[in-house]
Amino acid sequence: MKKLLNTLYVTTEGARLRKEGENIVAEVDDTERGRVPLHMLGAVVVFGAIAISPPLVGALARAGITLVLLDRQGRFEARVEGPVSGNVLLRRAQYRASEQPDEIVRSIVTAKIANQRVVLQRALRDHGAEMSADHRTAVESTIDRMERILRRIAFTNEGADAMRGAEGEAANGYFAVFDSLLRSPDPDIRFNGRSRRPPRDPVNALLSFLYTLLTHDCRSAAECVGLDPAVGFLHRDRPGRPSLALDLMEEFRPVLADRLALSLINRRQLRSGDFETRDGGAVLLTEAGRKTVLTAWQERKKEERRHPFLDEMAPYGLVPYLQAQLLARHLRGDLDAYPPWFWR
Amino acid sequence: MTPAADLDDPLPISALQHAVYCLRQAALIHIERVWAENRFTAEGRVLHDVAHEAGSRKSRGARRVTALQLASLRLNISGIADVVEFHRGPDGETAFPIEYKRGKPKLHRADEVQLCAQALCLEEMTARPVPEGALFYGETKRRLIVPFDAELRRLTEDTVRAFGALVASGRTPPAVWKASRCRSCSLIELCRPQAMAKSALDFRRRALVAALAPEAAANGSSP
Numbered sequence: 001m002k003k004l005l006n007t008l009y010v011t012t013e014g015a016r017l018r019k020e021g022e023n024i025v026a027e028v029d030d031t032e033r034g035r036v037p038l039h040m041l042g043a044v045v046v047f048g049a050i051a052i053s054p055p056l057v058g059a060l061a062r063a064g065i066t067l068v069l070l071d072r073q074g075r076f077e078a079r080v081e082g083p084v085s086g087n088v089l090l091r092r093a094q095y096r097a098s099e100q101p102d103e104i105v106r107s108i109v110t111a112k113i114a115n116q117r118v119v120l121q122r123a124l125r126d127h128g129a130e131m132s133a134d135h136r137t138a139v140e141s142t143i144d145r146m147e148r149i150l151r152r153i154a155f156t157n158e159g160a161d162a163m164r165g166a167e168g169e170a171a172n173g174y175f176a177v178f179d180s181l182l183r184s185p186d187p188d189i190r191f192n193g194r195s196r197r198p199p200r201d202p203v204n205a206l207l208s209f210l211y212t213l214l215t216h217d218c219r220s221a222a223e224c225v226g227l228d229p230a231v232g233f234l235h236r237d238r239p240g241r242p243s244l245a246l247d248l249m250e251e252f253r254p255v256l257a258d259r260l261a262l263s264l265i266n267r268r269q270l271r272s273g274d275f276e277t278r279d280g281g282a283v284l285l286t287e288a289g290r291k292t293v294l295t296a297w298q299e300r301k302k303e304e305r306r307h308p309f310l311d312e313m314a315p316y317g318l319v320p321y322l323q324a325q326l327l328a329r330h331l332r333g334d335l336d337a338y339p340p341w342f343w344r
Numbered sequence: 345m346t347p348a349a350d351l352d353d354p355l356p357i358s359a360l361q362h363a364v365y366c367l368r369q370a371a372l373i374h375i376e377r378v379w380a381e382n383r384f385t386a387e388g389r390v391l392h393d394v395a396h397e398a399g400s401r402k403s404r405g406a407r408r409v410t411a412l413q414l415a416s417l418r419l420n421i422s423g424i425a426d427v428v429e430f431h432r433g434p435d436g437e438t439a440f441p442i443e444y445k446r447g448k449p450k451l452h453r454a455d456e457v458q459l460c461a462q463a464l465c466l467e468e469m470t471a472r473p474v475p476e477g478a479l480f481y482g483e484t485k486r487r488l489i490v491p492f493d494a495e496l497r498r499l500t501e502d503t504v505r506a507f508g509a510l511v512a513s514g515r516t517p518p519a520v521w522k523a524s525r526c527r528s529c530s531l532i533e534l535c536r537p538q539a540m541a542k543s544a545l546d547f548r549r550r551a552l553v554a555a556l557a558p559e560a561a562a563n564g565s566s567p
Contacts (some may be wrong), residue, residue, distance in 0.1 A: 147556055155552075325534070333515070344555075
């Protein structure tokens with residue numbers, strides 16, 4: 001029933017989008033450059049100065065197609081949604097559960113750390129031979145350290161705060177060795193620890209961009225099943241923060257974003273020319289670089305894998321929706337826990 | 345639990361067909377509103393609404409009323425009948441509801457219950473007996489006459505009570521996998537009756553034990 005609908009990304013500055021019949025038409029300099037039937041779309045994401053006709057905005061809202069406005073660098077600016085749907089009883093259950101979040105947080109954090117650990121194990125298995133001995137040892141000891149963290153939180157009664165600490169500890173270890181997973185000969189493409197707002201190296205610029213795309217998909221998934229994207233479990237409420245979307249995306253980050261970043265760099269689909277450095281040291285993807293990432297992102301979302309809990313094949317792009325659905329089923333009392341998405 | 349609706353909020357007659365088929369399906373659609381999330385069905389409903397224009401005309405001596413609003417205060421149900429024919433008899437008009445269905449006649453009695461609920465409303469509204477009605481199936485292009493006998497009336501009233509209790513509780517009954525019923529259910533991917541029978545806690549524990557087992561180490565190096 002639920003189909004993986006496409007997201008239309010519009011990145012060309014000065015493009016104009018309008019509605020024609022049941023199609024969305026993209027024009028640049030009054031010349032038609034593309035045409036997509038509305039029923040094929042789940043979302044429209046535009047970057048920077050793109051003109052959108054009011055009838056199109058209305059048609060998207062009515063059809064339940066989310067319209068997201070990002071700035072030129074891919075930072076969130078606004079979204080247009082139709083009437084809020086979903087179900088007040090589910091939201092009440094979500095709010096109640098957010099007061100006692102321990103078990104949901106345990107699911108999210110253990111799956112995130114387990115998935116980060118598999119990313120390291122895979123890199124070691126596939127490319128360990130090419131790593132220097134120092135790097136290999138560092139990655140191996142991080143894998144061990146993550147195992148200890150996992151045992152500490154997965155099989156005990158640690159509360160949400162302790163698990164938040166464990167999540168941070170695991171992330172520190174993981175990102176401390178992330179540079180060792182890069183195999184680009186390009187001296188500029190390095191990772192110097194996680195930096196945000198602004199990213200200070202190309203790898204951080206790429207990760208931030210991918211996390212933005214993933215946040216948007218997770219937010220849509222939450223809204224699609226009727227959950228309130230602002231009320232989270234692991235992430236505490238903060239005005240304007242899509243805490244639930246951030247919660248949902250934790251278990252996908254290592255697989256859907258970090259691994260995609262690694263393969264784009266290691267296969268040299270992205271090179272230093274795809275990034276630009278602004279005054280003050282902020283590093284951003286160029287427009288060509290963004291296009292490469294968006295194409296790869298769309299392709300990755302179509303790849304299918306067996307869902308570990310549902311035991312059926314599902315494209316990566318549908319996994320945030322399936323997880324949101326499983327979370328909703330847990331909140332409504334069907335499941336004794338939230339079954340997170342473990343990647344093997 | 346918070347009640348899903350005020351008690352004097354009438355139950356939609358169209359929900360009864362779901363409630364006969366499966367109370368969980370009815371709860372998912374009418375309490376959780378997961379159905380409404382599917383925009384294709386929403387679009388279908390819009391089309392249906394347009395086709396449902398109220399009107400009245402004569403046809404072979406019978407007065408034929410389309411999109412007639414129906415309600416029963418006794419049962420606390422309301423809805424819209426596709427068509428009601430009023431057949432003229434020696435002592436006045438007798439209502440004869442007709443419900444149009446896209447598909448073909450089914451083995452279960454969901455369509456009959458929906459029609460019978462319309463008849464119960466018509467009896468209360470006209471204060472005259474409604475002995476029978478008809479289901480018209482698009483695939484067979486046949487009218488199937490449905491007599492409103494005591495058994496169908498009982499099933500209909502029991503369904504109204506069960507569904508009313510469900511709506512008042514706001515709870516969704518647990519999923520129970522039944523191949524013959526679930527396989528032809530359009531909500532199976534939202535309901536997931538087989539997955540809902542599993543323990544997610546066990547799943548999480550097993551997945552973690554597997555992830556931490558020494559043989560799961562994917563680096564291929566010997567310990």
